[in-house]
Amino acid sequence: MKDSKKNSDRLIWLNGKLVPVNEAKIGILSPTSQFGANVFEGIRCYWNEKERQLYAFRLDDHYLRLVRSMRLFGLKNPYSMEELKEYLKETVRMNHYKEDIAVRQTVFVDGMGSWFSTEPLGMFIAPIGKARKKVPLSAGERVCISSWERISERDLSPRVKVGANYINSRAAYLEAVNKGFDAALFLNRMGYVAEGTGSCFFMIKGNEVITPSLTDSILESITRDTVIQIAKDELKLKVTERHIDRSELFMCDEAFFCGSAVEISPISAIEGFNVGEGKPGKYTIEIHKKYIEIVAGDNIKYSNWIEPVYDCGV
Ligand SMILES: Cc1ncc(COP(=O)(O)O)c(C=O)c1O
Incomplete structure (x- = not known):
């Protein structure tokens, strides 16, 4: 499927910087690229037209799970809860989303190590438009x-x-x-x-x-x-x-x-x-x-x- 203009125009948070999606790159020899060495969350934000506000859903619970995933995967978490939240909000705000979206927030093993490497760590935050299912539900x-x-x-x-x-x-x-x-x-x-x-x-x-x-x-x-x-x-x-x-x-x-x-x-x-x-x-x-x-x-x-x-x- 061809990317819509908006999707190809969006900004991605990558290791502390907001960069255009086409410039957000990870090394081909990184353990995340070679072996899937990453943990992530899929977070939804929903647009409330009446309040002209975008609401992120259960952020604390998502980040609690992300931190647990890191722990089990042998990664040392360098981020505070507040940082994890603020980086997501900043990314969404800078993309000016006023619609329902899905956000992928991934902590990955960067560098040139192997499948057992635990550092260096990187993180990206990638939002994308994703409309809610219509109420009432129709087909299954x-x-x-x-x-x-x-x-x-x-x-x-x-x-x-x-x-x-x-x-x-x-x-x-x-x-x-x-x-x-x-x-x-x-x-x-x-x-x-x-x-x-x-x-x-x-x-x-x-x-x-x-x-x-x-x-x-x-x-x-x-x-x-x-x-x-x-x-x-x-x-x-x-x-x-x-x-x-x-x-x-x-x-x-x-x-x-x-x-x-x-x-x-x-x-x-x-x-x-x-x-x-x-x-x-x-x-x-x-x-x-x-x-x-x-x-x-x-x-x-x-x-x-x-x-x-x-x-x-x-
Ligand atoms: C395998 C699997 N089970 C369950 C879920 C539902 O989890 P959550 O409700 O936290 O999104 C997901 C979605 O992320 C999933 O990938």
């Missing part, structure tokens, strides 16, 4: 169960956001597309449902919302936590975190993926079995509606989750 995705297993604690930790983990996601996604599906769902080493290739999984049976536990080989997802709170506190539904058997997938009433990038993404069929009536279910639609209200700063109860990017309305 046709999903297959991947023949690839989700990475487990015995090889790579799925809990953290390490670039190289996505090679596992890549294999599953390409397989799904080759087979004519829209998306893939991973099982874990024990054969229980894990997560999507870039998202967590929920299913609904009656009035119960069920999602795999954090020990089922999944990322410690911020959207998953948000959905759990919406389902419990807003929709007053029972929420259960437990193992999910493969066969339960063919008997649930509703199912969806969730994540910062995909937001709430309904599933219409799994392995050819319709989920419910094969269209987004009523609770999925309600959860998505609440989610968008919260991330866009339209629900005061959750104002501790959002942070303005601009000093005042613009």
